[in-house]
Amino acid sequence: MPGFEVIGREEAEATASVFNEGGILFAHGFDSLRNKFHVREFESNSCKYFSANYSQATQSGTSALKTALKAVGVGPGDEVITQSFNFIATVEAIHDCNAKPIICDVDDNLDFCLKDCLSKINKNTKAIILVHMLGIGGPIEQLVEIGKKYNIPIIEDACEIVGGKNNNGYYGCFGDIGVFSFDFGKNITCGEGGMLLTNNRKYYEYARSYTDHGHALEPKVARGNDKAIMPGFNYRMTEIQAAIGKVQLNKLENIINEHKTRYQILNNFFPNKPYIRQELNNCRGSYDTFIFINLQDNQANEILKILKLNNFGTKNLPDAMRWHCSYFWEHLIGEEGFKHSKKTYKILSNAIAIPILIKRSLKEYEKLGADLKEYFG
Ligand SMILES: Cc1ncc(COP(=O)(O)O)c(C=O)c1O
Known part of the structure; x- marks a missing residue:
């Protein structure tokens, strides 16, 4: 259960270190005032830990879900299938993209029901979200095969199974995009926080810009001068969240x-x-x-x-x-x-x-x- 049970000295020291290093709480810029970038480190530590090519930290699992949907192109009128035993955030994120949530069953073991999902796929289906509920992995690998067959992106909500895996890898890394939550009830926590993982460079670049007001984020361009290249939003994680998140990831x-x-x-x-x-x-x-x-x-x-x-x-x-x-x-x-x-x-x-x-x-x-x-x- 929650990482909050093991919060202690290490998290307190990590928080203090952000202030000792100059108190820069923002993930971007202020380069001359610091030599640490905690959000960037948390992202790269997550890539290493879970064996993902790319990761994007967010304020919450909910904002990571919305970002994932936008990254795969979900928009007005599209249908997105997700399951009936779930957390409300998936359905809210679909709704917030002006798309239509289509509910499929869970089976008697409370897992995503592939058969019912298949019966709901049609030409309007733009994405499918499988949620691994309460620490037990769902049939994600079979769903990925279905996604390939019908050319539908699979989003894997691994918010409730952070650190769980099967013989082929960590949950969150099977779908086209995986999503974690670090809210206060999760396996590891930084109060509020989320992470999006993907091996797809295009989805990653979209997520990186979308979560930062649609800006290009070119490392060589001064922050104020980087171009807005697409509509976006502010879903940025803070340095304090990331400093705590790094400690929790080690635990x-x-x-x-x-x-x-x-x-x-x-x-x-x-x-x-x-x-x-x-x-x-x-x-x-x-x-x-x-x-x-x-x-x-x-x-x-x-x-x-x-x-x-x-x-x-x-x-x-x-x-x-x-x-x-x-x-x-x-x-x-x-x-x-x-x-x-x-x-x-x-x-x-x-x-x-x-x-x-x-x-x-x-x-x-x-x-x-x-x-x-x-x-x-
Ligand atoms: C399965 C699932 N998805 C998404 C979320 C949303 O995460 P957050 O609370 O970080 O927004 C939660 C949180 O409870 C969850 O359990």
């Missing part, structure tokens, strides 16, 4: 290992049970939630009681459904999308996500697992 592997230890404790109580959300075969997710699915009758209520007795809460399911289920977003997706979301609402109503917290001891997870196991028999 990421350890954060995921700590998650995994706790996740495995719970998982060992329920080997291969159909009521536990499963990972795809070769997925090493980010293990920040342990999820019960397909619950029957009163099981969800009983699990909630056991969690309460053990002083544990839930994460998103069911406490933040309105943020994560398209059933609640008729204002963005219209009646058709709302109707299509009913099935997912039902699936999600029978699921419970338990947060994996590094500050909670292994013993506490042992006790919780034993209590839950006793209930399931």
Whole structure:
């Protein structure tokens, strides 16, 4: 779960260093007043860590999503497919491009449903966004193949799985563009922040200019003189965010290992049970939630009681459904999308996500697992 649990001395020192180096908080320019560019370093460290050719830091995951959509050319009248179990930001970003969000199902394992997506592709489909929800990787490689077949760009929302990977690479690096969030609830955090990753030079150049008012950003031209080459916006990250982000990135592997230890404790109580959300075969997710699915009758209520007795809460399911289920977003997706979301609402109503917290001891997870196991028999 969140990088906020491990925020400490290193992040405080990194913040102080920005002031000790002259207090330049802006990502660009002021060259004579400093010798450090934290945003640029955070970007290049991210490229190295995740093995991406290019990266563009942004203020948030939401602004990275909007930038990604603009970079692949989404505009008025276009359709963009994304899934029903999601975070509202994807649909908002599509809406903000004056495009139409088309909602496709998730399957019983809460993953992006390729079959339903295929049924929704048509000549107006300009992009597809797959979201890896709650630390478990979705079928991104199959979707990339579909994207190639139909010549549709794939945007990979990896905001909830930063640092997760499969045998072929890190999530966020499979699609044409991948997007991370570093908001306060994410695996690593800098308060608010985002990153766009891509191997496509054209998309990168678009993203770089779009996030900085459409300016050309030519290194040899003085900042005030660089030309505005396209419509853009201000989605810039600050030096303080980046200084903290760099420290958190160094902690990421350890954060995921700590998650995994706790996740495995719970998982060992329920080997291969159909009521536990499963990972795809070769997925090493980010293990920040342990999820019960397909619950029957009163099981969800009983699990909630056991969690309460053990002083544990839930994460998103069911406490933040309105943020994560398209059933609640008729204002963005219209009646058709709302109707299509009913099935997912039902699936999600029978699921419970338990947060994996590094500050909670292994013993506490042992006790919780034993209590839950006793209930399931
Ligand atoms: C799947 C997903 N996409 C996008 C976002 C948006 O990120 P941010 O909060 O950095 O704007 C979030 C944040 O919760 C998310 O969970």
